Amino acid sequence: MLETERLILRPLGGSDAKTVQELAGDREVARTTLHIPHPYPDGVAQNWIAGLGPAAAAGRVHTFAVVRKADGLFLGVVSLAIDKEQSRAELAYWLGRPYWGQGFITEAARRMVAYGFGELGVHRVYAYAMTKNAASTRVMQKIGMAYEGRLVQHIRKWDQYEDVDVYGMVKP
Ligand SMILES: CC(C)(COP(=O)(O)OP(=O)(O)OC[C@H]1O[C@@H](n2cnc3c(N)ncnc32)[C@H](O)[C@@H]1OP(=O)(O)O)[C@@H](O)C(=O)NCCC(=O)NCCS
Numbered sequence: 437m438l439e440t441e442r443l444i445l446r447p448l449g450g451s452d453a454k455t456v457q458e459l460a461g462d463r464e465v466a467r468t469t470l471h472i473p474h475p476y477p478d479g480v481a482q483n484w485i486a487g488l489g490p491a492a493a494a495g496r497v498h499t500f501a502v503v504r505k506a507d508g509l510f511l512g513v514v515s516l517a518i519d520k521e522q523s524r525a526e527l528a529y530w531l532g533r534p535y536w537g538q539g540f541i542t543e544a545a546r547r548m549v550a551y552g553f554g555e556l557g558v559h560r561v562y563a564y565a566m567t568k569n570a571a572s573t574r575v576m577q578k579i580g581m582a583y584e585g586r587l588v589q590h591i592r593k594w595d596q597y598e599d600v601d602v603y604g605m606v607k608p
Pocket of ligand 1: 572
């Protein structure tokens with residue numbers, strides 16, 4: 437469990453599945469992510485959550501629910517996917533649409549970067565965002581990542597090829 441000024445980052449449990457499906461089921465949340473399906477089928481959240489504990493235990497992906505400290509409200513998800521061999525971690529995040537624009541993901545992502553360099557001891561943390569994803573781009577900039585380049589039509593989302601920017605930083 438990790439803590440910031442306004443947030444708790446905690447492991448997800450089975451009881452989060454309904455909220456995950458509800459929030460990630462919003463087309464606007466799925467639209468700029470690589471993996472979130474739309475519509476969001478029943479059972480996907482449960483299966484996904486069931487795999488998170490084993491993935492973390494194996495050191496592959498560390499995923500946290502972003503929860504508001506004041507009232508325990510589930511806001512979204514942050515994760516670090518680890519490549520042990522290369523000592524690097526890919527940061528990813530999404531937030532439920534009702535909670536956008538309040539700096540929550542910036543706060544959570546900063547803690548995740550510190551977690552990566554600190555507790556996990558990786559050498560590099562990086563993230564991808566579709567070039568059309570201005571909010572995510574801004575988050576990467578605000579947490580101190582540098583623009584490293586553009587991957588042209590690197591991913592296919594909903595039958596459309598999308599350009600992706602790479603941002604990253606190395607351990608200070
Ligand atoms: C990416 C996401 C988590 C950002 O959430 P958020 O609540 O807007 O994040 P924050 O409030 O911490 O910061 C967003 C920043 O982007 C800025 N921003 C938001 N929308 C913007 C836009 N359309 N154009 C330019 N800047 C924008 C905000 O002003 C803020 O910057 P500021 O603090 O300098 O004002 C949210 O939009 C989301 O969940 N999107 C869908 C999933 C997704 O795309 N995940 C990332 C995949 S790489």
